[in-house]
Amino acid sequence: MTTTIQFQTQVKSLIDDLKGICSNYGLGNDGDEYKIITQVFLYKFLNDKFAYEIKQLNKDLDTKEPKAWQAQLKAMSDEDYEFLTLQLGASTAVLQRHHFIAHLFDIQNTPDFAKTFDDTMMDIAIQNNEVFAVKTTGGSKEPLFERISEIVETSERNAFCKAIINKLVAFSFEEIFNEKYDFYATIFEYLIKDYNNDSGATYAEYYTPHAVAKIMASIMVDEKENVQNVTCYDPSAGSGTLLMNLAHAIGEDKCSIYSQDVSKKSSKLLRLNLILNGLVHSLQNIIRGNTILSPYHKKDDGSLMTFDYIVSNPPFKLDFSEYRDDLDTKANNERFFAGIPNVPKKKKSAMAIYDLFLQHIMHSLNKNGKAAVVVPTGFITAQSGLDKKIRERMVKDKMLAGVVSMPSNIFATTGTNVSIVFLDKQNDGKVVLLDASNLGEKVKEGKNQKTVLSEVEEQKIIDTFNNKEAVDDFSVVVDYEEIKAKNYSLSAGQYFEVKIEYVDITAEEFETKMQSFDKDLNGLFIESRRLESEIKSNLKKLKYES
Known part of the structure; x- marks a missing residue:
């Protein structure tokens, strides 16, 4: 069982890897990099949250083999699959079987994979728009996802999306869905x-x-x-x-x-x-x-x-x-x-x-x-x-x-x-x-x-x-x-109170202190007059030389 600290390290490593992919395709520190990183991260999170909740609802799913439960879901009739998803709580985004990251991994070598990748994310956004969209004051809705591959150079889009999917498929959030605020605050x-x-x-x-x-x-x-x-x-x-x-x-x-x-x-x-x-x-x-x-x-x-x-x-x-x-x-x-x-x-x-x-x-x-x-x-x-x-x-x-x-x-x-x-x-x-x-x-x-x-x-x-x-x-x-x-x-x-500290001293001590102050002041006055005389002398000399 992975500990919380270990999993935080793994999640941070995933984020670093995604940033590395962006950097490899010329998007490191680009103004659009945050769109890619946050949306891909969210896609992965929603994918794994859906898997986690579906497994809680259907205990008959084989979870011992990594892909077995997905094969079982794929074999379900459309009616049975829809009935299963209707039981999900409102906090879980509903995914269709072709939305799974594992499915995209399996078809990553097909032509126009970047378009398929974008279409998948946009389809998830549309199907979950009612709950997950952000409204604007003008009344429109901003969906979960955008077409992120379009940020990349056309000739590199397929390779970019393949790199993303290959990184996501090897990771799972399922162990941490019972974690609380302190865990997610650190990750966020x-x-x-x-x-x-x-x-x-x-x-x-x-x-x-x-x-x-x-x-x-x-x-x-x-x-x-x-x-x-x-x-x-x-x-x-x-x-x-x-x-x-x-x-x-x-x-x-x-x-x-x-x-x-x-x-x-x-x-x-x-x-x-x-x-x-x-x-x-x-x-x-x-x-x-x-x-x-x-x-x-x-x-x-x-x-x-x-x-x-x-x-x-x-x-x-x-x-x-x-x-x-x-x-x-x-x-x-x-x-x-x-x-x-x-x-x-x-x-x-x-x-x-x-x-x-x-x-x-x-x-x-x-x-x-x-x-x-x-x-x-x-x-x-x-x-x-x-x-x-x-x-x-x-x-x-x-x-x-x-x-x-x-x-x-x-x-x-x-x-x-x-x-x-x-x-x-x-x-x-x-x-x-x-x-x-x-x-x-x-x-x-x-x-x-x-x-x-x-x-x-x-x-x-x-x-x-x-x-x-x-x-x-x-x-x-x-x-x-x-x-x-x-x-x-x-x-x-x-x-705040102004604090004044009082010290008891004898009359003789007081007289001694006053004499000391007087002596110091006289010394300062003498030094001041000496410096004043020296400055005047130097000024006269400068005036004569000029």
């Missing part, structure tokens, strides 16, 4: 690590560090509460790291995921993440589109949906000048209560779009809702503008639970210092302000420096916040009135 992070970098032009493209996601989920979800049938939302979901951590903390079977993100790539990665983590039931709620301009999730009366839990790592700065004026409508007055950032005369890319996401999130919380949002640390201390207005509303409406200021470079892809703002519509009491900026170890990640928190440090942050503890030079617990008195600053450091 490895799978997308080269494809989920900050592009500077789309929402939440960069991967949120696991430590940040874990802290957010662990503070939001009270383990003592029996949470059931709750809604979880991310308006800038990216690849879904935050949502996966939140769903795992609650229980994947106890929540429904809702999301929106403008990036086509991010939506594809999020879909893959949901499938790996047993959240297929939420795929219908995954939307690709512009949350700020066209929020999708609405109630029957047309108003925006509200949610039990919201997590988000929104883009901080982004040029949205093209549609900025379209947001300034009466319908948006309540959602964007603090206002909409103006278009700067220079550097439009510096427009603070995170202010819009924060306001949207506050508006999207239900009466018992909780949220955790990553913001630039400058937000928590700004003395004017939208930042301050938003903080004032958090205090006025008594929805602020606290702030955790993270170490610098917690994200390897950005040097911006970040904090996590926690909201809780039920928090009418104390607010925790925590400064974790001195924690962590600096490590090199590629060309960038990154700060990594240890598990002990992560737990220290979580426990201190959840227990509402005041720890010297680390955390304070304040009320809303104290925050008002500090001009709504949410920086823990501004609330």
